[in-house]
Amino acid sequence: MTILAGTPAAPDKDWWRGAVIYQIYPRSFQDSNGDGIGDLKGITARLPHVSALGADAIWISPFFPSPMRDFGYDVSNYTEVDPMFGTLSDFDALIAEAHRLGLKVMIDLVMSHSSDQHAWFIESRSSRVNPKADWYVWADAKPDGTPPNNWMSIFGGSAWHWDPTRMQYYMHNFLTSQPDLNLHNPEVQDALLDMTRFWLERGVDGFRLDTINFYFHDKELRDNPALEVSRRNASTAPAVNPYNFQEHIYDKNRPENLDFLRRFRAVLDEFPAIAAVGEVGDSQRGLEIVGEYTSGGDKMHMCYAFEFLAPDALTPSRVKEVQTAFSAAAPEGWACWAFSNHDVVRHASRWGAEVQDRDAYVRMLAAVLMTQRGSVCIYQGEELGLTEADIAFADLQDPYGIQFWPEFKGRDGCRTPMVWDAQALHAGFSTSDRTWLPIPVEHQLRAVSAQYGDPDSVLEQYRRFLAFRKQHPALAKGDMELLPSEMPLLQYERRYGNEIVLCVFNMSPQPATVEPPPGDWEVLEGHGFGSTVEGNRIDLPAWGAFFARRA
Template sequence: MTIVSASPAVPDKDWWRGAVIYQIYPRSFQDSNGDGIGDLKGITARLPHISALGADAVWISPFFPSPMKDFGYDVSNYTEVDPMFGTLSDFDALIHEAHRLGLKVMIDLVMSHSSDQHAWFIESRSSRVNPKADWYVWSDAKPDGTPPNNWLSIFGGSAWHWDPTRMQYYMHNFLTSQPDLNLHNAEVQDALLEMTRFWLKRGVDGFRLDTINFYFHDRDLRDNPALDPSRRNASTAPAVNPYNFQEHVYDKNRPENIDFLKRFRAVLDEFPSIAAVGEVGDSQRGLEIVGEYTSGGDKMHMCYAFEFLAPDALTPSRVAEVQDGFSGAAPEGWACWAFSNHDVVRHASRWGSEVLDREAYVKMLSAVLMTQRGSVCIYQGEELGLTEADIAYADLQDPYGIQFWPEFKGRDGCRTPMVWDAQALQAGFSTSEKTWLPIPVEHQLRAVSAQYGDPESVLEQYRRFLAFRKQHPALVKGEVRFLESEGPLLQYERIFGDEAVLCAFNMSAEPLSVEPPPGDWEMLDGHGFESTVEGNQINLPVWGAYFARRA
């Protein structure tokens, strides 16, 4: 049975602009049946936590049928729910409860590749002449039997895998079990768009598009050029991966993607107030691609770039550089920013491993994130100040970490189960004696139950600041004007209509006194920070923040 929740008489088509989106990794959010793995019923039961936090929407990572070689990002059926996570009826109930709580629901679509267990690929690999023979990227070997070109996989090694049935290579940007779909084939595009309609009819409010810039490849299969070593950047792949040695001109970021994104947007526009955010996985041309994909109002509503997910330290100059870069590359566009997600080291550890007062540090970072121009993604557990878990090799699940251990430990450290109850077995995540990934003791001590109601906790600071943010439209939808980004001081204005809000941050472990910009400013409260004003000086404590409104 399909359940579509009732919509307001006049849907807000602009709800996504400035929205706070809470990312759920379903394996690790809440287990409802005691098997040690999270599921849809578990998510539904915990939606009140997200509503009470103050988020506007949830983004749920893949829950489709999958052999789980890449934990759901290898889809074997696009229009079903993996029994591990529940049923379509469970998903319908989740949608209904989210809408009752005022939350939008966005789901993850993986359209650049499928699992090798998908019926489409099983048919495609069966011969060179079947109806789906051209649905994936196939190529003959070179005369010496080697792959058709030098393209590399994000997960290491060649992006080509030999198939003995067809006596050809197939392309895989990720695992060998994740063959790339051939979107040059119009039938493939049509099938993916029909799948999109399936979920829209089921009541979803939008999508997060995985690896959006990987959809197309160069038809001529030209070799990628080498990348100058000075330009190598480890934000797309770990530094130990030779993927960073190439300039990825021909295996992704192809111009044909623009027309497909227009087709995709046209499908979204068949339904009221739908939004999509595309993940642009590219450290070489990220902001440029974001500009291309969000311009014109006929492609993506917003894009999710990697600039704030990179290892680079977050400094005032870095924040200004990224925002200015986005404004230059995408003057018409809208960004979606995140500091953590399911693929990177949690930012409390990535940037704060040497910080003595990490509580104050992550509180300050949360305010920086939530005052950026753009929409915001919060990754589950971030609101608790969770650090990256140290997972023993014997407990690793992520093939990425297993491949590059010990120099790169993979993504399991940010994917451990959510901690709900500091006193309960498995922190209230599950009743199982063993969970799919272990729960660190230090995480259990930071559970929701241990922080809820404590005004000094990271959780209560997130709740407080999200409420403060909603009171000021300039912080949600406003433009940004940077005033200071040198040294430890980050200072900018957010401006919307008649409202201008000054945001000042001390991004250092030493107190800081600064002069406000010219004008009459009214100090704001209710945000949880305790800066003071003496005469013409703002006194910012260690990792402190100050907010004022132009009088």
């Protein structure tokens, strides 16, 4: 076969497997117009930072029109841009610049619910007989006027809200202003799939699906059973939330979702090289659901659960436990791992609050994350080692934090603006007098400008390790074999083709020594850790790592 010069290469349909995806929270990335809130033009201006970091793709949290009760996750129009963030033309320019820099673009789709200001819901609640009357989850009250069942909202209280116009309750898994769409209705599915095509035709390369396991509810509206105290955990909702007291069998995780995900995947497959990652929010059987949703090659490309986003400390045994459980639950599946995102306490604080040398600690964690079997999400500011911001109650914006304050302070602490220039007003994020959330002084001191070019900085270590990962395909795409090790050491091999890479981590503040597995090993350089080898002994510094390739 003759390939003509200049013929474009076929798109890589497997680009997502092992990709490093950089999450951008648009309100807090870069403000281009001086209103104190980030926007699409600001993202476009800062894309060179993401490209220089070495990421493969960006994931942009919602920028659609919204009353912002849940800061964009309450969508009032699925096919437009909120004026706060810019215009569709601004989005087109963002896509063009990202593609010029070699970055894929993924956007957030919120399909389990909409805003109560969406035209669909306004029509649906107007009567029981209008064309969209069944587009949301409506139910009659019990004879005594109480809600239809015991389902609870993640944001607190009942998952049902009374509507006096229809004289019925509507379901909301989140805020009362976020009514749940009724995906049992084929017309709703069709509308959501049409919206998906709209963004694909604009050039996006994929999607992150918010709350993917919340799409369907039990048609019979059966009560959830109580959950034994011993099985409760705080990985999906904070410990103070009674949402954790139920076993969520009927309000989410329904089997009907599998057929809809197949329909969704079929739409993606109409376009070249598209990928999607689903957020599975379930503390009881999250990895099992990930396995269901990523099996067979006809549903999601990858999913993530909350195992590495939970409060549980990251230890060698925890990493092994999660990877072993994932392999058992999803033998055909592919995970997308993250340690931080816009919904959880930043991992530099969540796990490292008591660590003395926190920079060394987060450098080690980055290497652990980027050598797991699966793809990787990095949350903006993570590459700077940002800690959770302490936001005063008077400055809180997040309704979740306001509801459960002070036991749970909400999500604002991980959503503060990105810090670019240590010497500039608001760290170069905005020229406004006031930013939508305050920027902590300690963040400003860790700005990109303060770390760029410093070989000992967290930022430069992220850049080094992303480059190192790309040099060794086994780290991005390979299988994983966990090796026996004693605390505080974590050891595993990554295997891809003829390449076998040994990964050893010292997850403690004290130096450690270990013998490598039997065989001839070539020590790998360029990853930024100061481990040394003497004879058949590896000496790892505190929070150190070692990498070698089987010769």
